[in-house]
Amino acid sequence: MFILPGIALQAIGIDSNTIFLIFWVGFFFVTFFYQARLQSYMALNDISRGLNKLKVMKDKSRKEAIDYLVNVGKAPSDPTQRVDQFLDYVTIMPVDIDPAGLVGKIDHVVTTNNDRVRAEVGTLLGQGSPVTISISENLLEVATSLNMIHKIVRHFYLLGKKTNSYITLLQLQMLMPMIIQEADALLNAVDSFKLGQPVGDGIGPVIVSRYMAGKEKRAVAKDTVMAVAEYKGRKLYVLKADGPMAYVGQPGVAIKKIIEEMGVKPSAIVMIDAALKLEGEKTGEIAEGVGAAIGGIGVEKFQIEEAATKAKVPLYAILVKQSLLEAITVMRKEIAEAGDKAFQVLNRVIEEKTKEGDDVVVAGIGNTLGVAQ
Amino acid sequence: MMSSVPGADKKSKLLVYTIEECPACGQKTKRAFTVGDYVTKDGAKCAKCSNQTRVSLVYAEGAKSS
Ligand SMILES: [Zn+2]
Numbered sequence: 113m114f115i116l117p118g119i120a121l122q123a124i125g126i127d128s129n130t131i132f133l134i135f136w137v138g139f140f141f142v143t144f145f146y147q148a149r150l151q152s153y154m155a156l157n158d159i160s161r162g163l164n165k166l167k168v169m170k171d172k173s174r175k176e177a178i179d180y181l182v183n184v185g186k187a188p189s190d191p192t193q194r195v196d197q198f199l200d201y202v203t204i205m206p207v208d209i210d211p212a213g214l215v216g217k218i219d220h221v222v223t224t225n226n227d228r229v230r231a232e233v234g235t236l237l238g239q240g241s242p243v244t245i246s247i248s249e250n251l252l253e254v255a256t257s258l259n260m261i262h263k264i265v266r267h268f269y270l271l272g273k274k275t276n277s278y279i280t281l282l283q284l285q286m287l288m289p290m291i292i293q294e295a296d297a298l299l300n301a302v303d304s305f306k307l308g309q310p311v312g313d314g315i316g317p318v319i320v321s322r323y324m325a326g327k328e329k330r331a332v333a334k335d336t337v338m339a340v341a342e343y344k345g346r347k348l349y350v351l352k353a354d355g356p357m358a359y360v361g362q363p364g365v366a367i368k369k370i371i372e373e374m375g376v377k378p379s380a381i382v383m384i385d386a387a388l389k390l391e392g393e394k395t396g397e398i399a400e401g402v403g404a405a406i407g408g409i410g411v412e413k414f415q416i417e418e419a420a421t422k423a424k425v426p427l428y429a430i431l432v433k434q435s436l437l438e439a440i441t442v443m444r445k446e447i448a449e450a451g452d453k454a455f456q457v458l459n460r461v462i463e464e465k466t467k468e469g470d471d472v473v474v475a476g477i478g479n480t481l482g483v484a485q
Numbered sequence: 486m487m488s489s490v491p492g493a494d495k496k497s498k499l500l501v502y503t504i505e506e507c508p509a510c511g512q513k514t515k516r517a518f519t520v521g522d523y524v525t526k527d528g529a530k531c532a533k534c535s536n537q538t539r540v541s542l543v544y545a546e547g548a549k550s551s
Contacts, residue, residue, distance in 0.1 A: 307501075307518075307520055309501055309518065309545075310523070310524060310543050310544075318524055318542070321524055321525055325525055325539070355524070355525075356523035356524070356526075442499065442501055442543075442544070442545040443542075443544045443545065444544060444545055444546070445544045445545065445546040448542045448543075448544035449544075451542070482522070482523040483523060483524040484523050484525040484526065485525060
């Protein structure tokens with residue numbers, strides 16, 4: 113390629129070596145002075161591609177929620193407008209500059225929000241089965257989360273672009289793969305939720321439901337049920353959220369009530385929950401430990417820890433490891449099969465940590481979609 | 486240029502199954518999931534001893550792995 117012009121240029125005294133030299137010097141100057149600009153240009157490109165993807169995901173989840181409300185929920189009128197309002201609804205967290213009593217305030221705000229979501233879905237659907245209503249709540253929450261993720265990423269993208277902030281753009285570009293991964297997990301959750309399939313997070317309730325089957329159930333807190341069972345001379349107070357609705361219940365309130373109001377003096381509280389695995393850990397691995405095994409915003413955890421501390425009851429945890437995607441999409445075989453092992457661990461923990469005649473509280477933590485009792 | 490935004494994932498197709506277990510003899514039956522199935526729901530009569538079975542698990546596995 114360079115030969116022909118080389119020959120032509122030789123005629124005016126410039127050979128191909130000089131051309132290469134000029135080219136390299138030029139290249140050096142460009143990379144030296146414009147490298148940052150080039151990088152931010154590429155970052156902008158990258159982010160805008162990710163942003164488009166997030167927008168598609170957000171729109172899809174919104175559409176899925178509306179379709180579910182119309183087709184399965186049989187909403188009497190077109191829910192589109194209400195859903196759009198719903199997506200932009202905000203929950204204002206209480207101030208934390210005076211932290212005393214903060215958990216109570218957070219609990220109050222969060223409970224108000226949850227009640228409002230259910231009321232909203234109730235108005236949209238008129239009459240519907242509790243399962244359909246709970247699934248609609250979850251679908252709307254997924255759509256809200258994706259909407260929020262898209263908004264925040266767009267904010268930093270536009271801000272970085274407007275202020276030409278190289279560092280802002282690079283940071284966003286680096287975070288993008290993880291943001292997309294999380295958004296992807298949320299979108300995938302929609303498919304499992306729509307069909308009412310148990311999700312990976314439901315492994316705790318699946319395990320404890322074995323103790324509850326055929327026993328008399330009573331409500332101990334909002335969306336939370338308890339049954340009394342027996343295992344090797346111990347009296348078990350087994351609780352989980354009320355399935356097969358997509359509920360997580362209020363295990364904190366329930367445990368508090370069992371200890372403080374029902375006068376039960378448990379010699380142990382055993383909690384079974386799904387836990388996020390670290391990259392490299394195997395799905396379905398079981399970990400044992402002490403402490404309150406429950407995620408979320410921290411309200412339930414606080415209540416359980418407080419009730420346990422006041423009554424001086426040891427807290428034991430059994431965790432089934434899984435990724436975020438696995439936790440919110442249909443339960444994988446590895447997780448379901450880990451349930452058998454976790455059940456044996458549960459029995460062993462009860463045998464080791466308590467004596468015959470003791471009372472034990474057993475809590476299956478997680479979303480009970482598709483898991484009754 | 487390498488992009489940090491992952492492309493469309495090649496999603497491995499997951500098949501969802503319902504496991505019905507007989508409380509009397511422990512016989513397990515695996516069938517495809519149908520909408521409305523949930524854990525502890527009453528299943529069909531047991532093939533071995535014609536007791537009432539219950540759904541003990543609902544799970545998904547890769548289409549290729551079995
Ligand atoms: Zn049988």
